[in-house]
Amino acid sequence: MDYTLDKRATLAALFRGKVDACDADPYLLKAAKFHGTRADRKCPVCKKSSLFELRYTFGDQLGQYSGRIKSDDELVEMENEFGEFRVYVVEVCRECSWNHLSASFILGDGQTRKPPRRQRTLEDEDWVRR
Numbered sequence: 001m002d003y004t005l006d007k008r009a010t011l012a013a014l015f016r017g018k019v020d021a022c023d024a025d026p027y028l029l030k031a032a033k034f035h036g037t038r039a040d041r042k043c044p045v046c047k048k049s050s051l052f053e054l055r056y057t058f059g060d061q062l063g064q065y066s067g068r069i070k071s072d073d074e075l076v077e078m079e080n081e082f083g084e085f086r087v088y089v090v091e092v093c094r095e096c097s098w099n100h101l102s103a104s105f106i107l108g109d110g111q112t113r114k115p116p117r118r119q120r121t122l123e124d125e126d127w128v129r130r
Protein backbone atom coordinates (compact mmCIF):
# COMPACT_ATOMS: atom_id res chain seq x y z
CA MET A 1 0.00 0.00 0.00
CA ASP A 2 1.25 3.44 -0.78
CA TYR A 3 -0.25 6.68 0.38
CA THR A 4 2.03 9.14 -1.32
CA LEU A 5 -0.62 11.27 -2.95
CA ASP A 6 -2.89 11.83 0.02
CA LYS A 7 0.13 12.28 2.23
CA ARG A 8 1.32 15.31 0.33
CA ALA A 9 -1.87 17.18 1.07
CA THR A 10 -1.71 16.24 4.72
CA LEU A 11 1.92 17.26 5.04
CA ALA A 12 1.30 20.54 3.29
CA ALA A 13 -1.29 21.27 5.95
CA LEU A 14 1.09 20.16 8.68
CA PHE A 15 3.81 22.48 7.50
CA ARG A 16 1.44 25.40 7.39
CA GLY A 17 0.74 24.70 11.04
CA LYS A 18 -2.89 23.92 10.39
CA VAL A 19 -2.81 20.37 11.62
CA ASP A 20 -2.42 19.75 15.28
CA ALA A 21 -4.58 18.63 18.16
CA CYS A 22 -6.73 15.57 17.80
CA ASP A 23 -7.80 15.68 14.21
CA ALA A 24 -5.47 13.35 12.37
CA ASP A 25 -6.53 12.76 8.84
CA PRO A 26 -7.81 9.19 8.33
CA TYR A 27 -4.99 8.85 5.88
CA LEU A 28 -2.41 9.70 8.52
CA LEU A 29 -3.89 7.14 10.91
CA LYS A 30 -3.71 4.48 8.22
CA ALA A 31 -0.13 5.40 7.43
CA ALA A 32 0.73 5.10 11.13
CA LYS A 33 -0.88 1.68 11.22
CA PHE A 34 0.96 0.31 8.20
CA HIS A 35 4.24 2.24 8.19
CA GLY A 36 4.66 3.76 11.62
CA THR A 37 7.23 2.77 14.17
CA ARG A 38 6.09 2.84 17.76
CA ALA A 39 7.58 5.76 19.66
CA ASP A 40 9.36 5.05 22.93
CA ARG A 41 7.21 7.52 24.80
CA LYS A 42 3.55 8.02 25.54
CA CYS A 43 1.09 10.28 23.82
CA PRO A 44 1.20 13.73 25.47
CA VAL A 45 -2.56 14.04 25.14
CA CYS A 46 -4.13 10.71 26.10
CA LYS A 47 -1.03 9.27 27.87
CA LYS A 48 -1.44 5.92 26.11
CA SER A 49 1.34 3.97 24.42
CA SER A 50 -0.17 4.37 21.01
CA LEU A 51 2.16 6.99 19.66
CA PHE A 52 3.72 6.16 16.29
CA GLU A 53 6.31 7.98 14.25
CA LEU A 54 6.33 8.36 10.49
CA ARG A 55 9.44 9.45 8.64
CA TYR A 56 8.70 11.23 5.39
CA THR A 57 11.51 11.87 2.92
CA PHE A 58 11.62 14.82 0.53
CA GLY A 59 14.23 16.05 -1.89
CA ASP A 60 14.92 16.96 -5.50
CA GLN A 61 17.37 14.10 -5.80
CA LEU A 62 14.69 11.60 -4.82
CA GLY A 63 12.76 12.43 -7.99
CA GLN A 64 9.34 10.79 -8.11
CA TYR A 65 10.08 9.01 -4.82
CA SER A 66 10.09 12.27 -2.89
CA GLY A 67 7.36 12.22 -0.26
CA ARG A 68 7.64 8.58 0.70
CA ILE A 69 7.56 7.14 4.18
CA LYS A 70 10.78 5.31 5.06
CA SER A 71 11.91 3.07 7.89
CA ASP A 72 15.06 3.74 9.89
CA ASP A 73 16.86 0.97 7.99
CA GLU A 74 15.84 2.46 4.67
CA LEU A 75 17.07 5.88 5.78
CA VAL A 76 20.48 4.42 6.53
CA GLU A 77 20.62 2.97 3.01
CA MET A 78 19.40 6.20 1.46
CA GLU A 79 22.17 8.16 3.15
CA ASN A 80 24.62 6.41 0.83
CA GLU A 81 22.43 6.66 -2.26
CA PHE A 82 21.52 10.35 -2.24
CA GLY A 83 23.43 13.55 -1.75
CA GLU A 84 20.81 15.38 0.22
CA PHE A 85 17.24 14.86 1.32
CA ARG A 86 15.11 16.07 4.17
CA VAL A 87 13.33 13.85 6.67
CA TYR A 88 10.20 14.99 8.46
CA VAL A 89 9.17 13.06 11.53
CA VAL A 90 5.45 13.14 12.20
CA GLU A 91 4.00 11.74 15.41
CA VAL A 92 0.55 10.23 15.28
CA CYS A 93 -1.41 8.80 18.18
CA ARG A 94 -3.57 5.92 17.05
CA GLU A 95 -5.67 6.18 20.19
CA CYS A 96 -6.75 9.82 20.24
CA SER A 97 -5.59 10.96 16.76
CA TRP A 98 -3.27 13.61 18.11
CA ASN A 99 -0.58 14.40 15.57
CA HIS A 100 2.21 16.81 15.02
CA LEU A 101 5.43 17.43 13.14
CA SER A 102 8.03 16.60 15.74
CA ALA A 103 11.31 17.03 13.86
CA SER A 104 12.96 17.56 10.53
CA PHE A 105 16.56 17.02 9.54
CA ILE A 106 18.76 16.59 6.49
CA LEU A 107 20.52 13.37 5.50
CA GLY A 108 22.71 12.37 2.57
CA ASP A 109 26.34 11.93 1.63
CA GLY A 110 26.75 15.41 0.13
CA GLN A 111 27.26 14.22 -3.45
CA THR A 112 24.80 15.74 -5.87
CA ARG A 113 23.06 13.21 -8.06
CA LYS A 114 20.43 13.31 -10.72
CA PRO A 115 16.99 12.08 -9.71
CA PRO A 116 16.29 8.49 -10.75
CA ARG A 117 14.63 8.10 -14.13
CA ARG A 118 10.90 8.22 -13.79
CA GLN A 119 9.30 4.82 -13.78
CA ARG A 120 5.70 3.81 -14.02
CA THR A 121 4.37 2.94 -10.59
CA LEU A 122 1.14 2.01 -8.87
CA GLU A 123 0.64 5.69 -8.12
CA ASP A 124 0.22 6.32 -11.83
CA GLU A 125 -2.52 3.71 -11.85
CA ASP A 126 -4.15 5.62 -9.00
CA TRP A 127 -4.14 8.79 -11.02
CA VAL A 128 -5.87 7.03 -13.89
CA ARG A 129 -8.61 5.70 -11.65
CA ARG A 130 -9.42 9.05 -10.05
Ligand SMILES: [Zn+2]
Pocket residue numbers: 043044045046047048093094095096097098
Ligand atom coordinates in the same frame (compact mmCIF):
# COMPACT_ATOMS: atom_id res chain seq x y z
ZN1 LIG B 1 -3.17 10.03 22.25
